[in-house]
Amino acid sequence: MILNRKNIISNIFSASSFLLLAVYVFISSCTSNKPEEIEAIGDREELPALVYKDLESVITDSGRVKYRLLTPDMLRYAKKEAPYMDFPNGLNVIMYLPDGTVEAQIKCSKALYLEKEQLWELNNDVEAVNQKDEVLNTEQLFWDVKEGKIYSEKFVKMTKATEIITGTGFDSDESMKNWEVRDVSGIIALEE
Numbered sequence: 001m002i003l004n005r006k007n008i009i010s011n012i013f014s015a016s017s018f019l020l021l022a023v024y025v026f027i028s029s030c031t032s033n034k035p036e037e038i039e040a041i042g043d044r045e046e047l048p049a050l051v052y053k054d055l056e057s058v059i060t061d062s063g064r065v066k067y068r069l070l071t072p073d074m075l076r077y078a079k080k081e082a083p084y085m086d087f088p089n090g091l092n093v094i095m096y097l098p099d100g101t102v103e104a105q106i107k108c109s110k111a112l113y114l115e116k117e118q119l120w121e122l123n124n125d126v127e128a129v130n131q132k133d134e135v136l137n138t139e140q141l142f143w144d145v146k147e148g149k150i151y152s153e154k155f156v157k158m159t160k161a162t163e164i165i166t167g168t169g170f171d172s173d174e175s176m177k178n179w180e181v182r183d184v185s186g187i188i189a190l191e192e
Contacts, residue, residue: 048075087111130176
């Protein structure tokens with residue numbers, strides 16, 4: 001290939017035009033941040049203080065395992081006025097008797113733990129199972145740790161060995177041994 005002055009100048013002009021266009025696009029896309037954007041990034045209250053992935057936590061009392069918590073993600077917002085823990089991708093809580101056997105288990109798709117109130121809010125596909133294999137299904141369940149109560153104001157379905165009970169509202173102790181479905185809307189007897 002024979003290069004002449006005209007081809008060289010044409011190639012340089014094309015390359016420099018492309019370079020100038022790239023620089024112009026880069027510079028025009030750079031804008032300074034607005035003060036409120038900078039403040040939002042710097043607002044530590046809005047950021048989790050701790051982030052855990054694939055967390056398995058054991059809570060003990062006097063050396064014995066009382067609860068086991070399993071979750072794919074936990075975000076702790078400790079700097080908020082009302083600190084809380086967020087479990088955006090589900091939670092599984094296993095409760096143990098003093099002898100180490102499982103007393104009850106609760107699973108859900110989302111959960112919050114309000115630290116000051118010691119209140120769990122379990123949401124979406126909540127399923128609780130007690131030692132008698134009675135199963136409670138609902139979309140929202142609260143667990144008041146201070147009071148030792150589990151309750152719901154939403155539609156619930158309690159499945160026992162002999163019947164299924166549906167209603168709106170539910171009250172129980174933590175072990176789910178003493179429970180009551182409020183505003184019963186139906187009872188279906190199951191054949192054994």
